[in-house]
Amino acid sequence: MALDIKICGLKTDEAMAAALAGGASHVGFIFFAKSPRYVEPAEAGRLRQAAIGKARAVAVTVDADDAFLDEIVVKMRPDMLQLHGSETPERVAEVKARYGLPVMKVFSVSEAADLDRIKPFIGIADRFMFDAKPPKGSQLPGGNGVAFDWRILAGLDAGLDYMLSGGLNAANIGDALRSANPPAIDISSGVESAPGVKDPALIEQFFRAVRAARDDRAA
Numbered sequence: 001m002a003l004d005i006k007i008c009g010l011k012t013d014e015a016m017a018a019a020l021a022g023g024a025s026h027v028g029f030i031f032f033a034k035s036p037r038y039v040e041p042a043e044a045g046r047l048r049q050a051a052i053g054k055a056r057a058v059a060v061t062v063d064a065d066d067a068f069l070d071e072i073v074v075k076m077r078p079d080m081l082q083l084h085g086s087e088t089p090e091r092v093a094e095v096k097a098r099y100g101l102p103v104m105k106v107f108s109v110s111e112a113a114d115l116d117r118i119k120p121f122i123g124i125a126d127r128f129m130f131d132a133k134p135p136k137g138s139q140l141p142g143g144n145g146v147a148f149d150w151r152i153l154a155g156l157d158a159g160l161d162y163m164l165s166g167g168l169n170a171a172n173i174g175d176a177l178r179s180a181n182p183p184a185i186d187i188s189s190g191v192e193s194a195p196g197v198k199d200p201a202l203i204e205q206f207f208r209a210v211r212a213a214r215d216d217r218a219a
């Protein structure tokens with residue numbers, strides 16, 4: 001089974017090139033002003049050109065209003081919207097209808113009971129993302145480089161389409177894939193040399209680690 005891989009928080013041509021060279025299926029752009037990964041919608045629109053025909057460009061927003069989403073959709077032309085705030089099922093449905101784009105709804109989790117929160121979104125969100133809860137005091141709902149216990153995902157319905165996210169890196173991706181066998185993964189801090197600074201060498205190393213883990217499983 002193909003594994004989708006999203007590299008999130010891209011801001012430079014070099015990082016985009018490394019993500020695409022590694023085989024990213026998705027590239028993510030952050031529209032949350034407090035994030036060190038924030039990009040202006042027009043700049044994301046320029047950067048995402050390199051991904052056309054290669055990877056899906058994802059706009060990551062946090063409880064964004066229609067005016068901001070309109071600007072992002074017009075200037076960036078995303079292939080998908082990632083809703084990383086406390087959007088309700090009604091809001092997810094509204095966003096999908098307004099833009100006609102697939103929506104990925106994010107849930108921060110730490111224990112199996114947290115997974116029940118997806119129930120009202122089934123049939124509305126196109127995909128889910130499970131990320132770690134932000135550490136106390138963090139200003140960011142995502143991109144914190146913190147992992148959760150991936151084993152809680154093992155009980156999910158086998159057909160559920162989701163991305164495993166939170167604190168992944170080249171050293172732990174093998175464990176994550178073995179523990180949860182997810183259909184897709186997402187990474188940001190784990191391929192950075194400093195907050196918001198993507199390192200092409202770390203991106204390459206991450207893809208190598210993913211391939212090695214998958215080769216091990218196939219052997």
Ligand SMILES: O=C(O)c1ccccc1NCC(=O)[C@H](O)[C@H](O)COP(=O)(O)O
Binds near residue numbers: 186
């Ligand atoms: O990355 C951010 O700065 C960010 C800010 C606000 C909302 C979401 C954000 N990131 C979303 C992502 O999809 C990240 O890739 C995900 O949270 C995992 O991040 P990390 O633990 O650093 O790999």
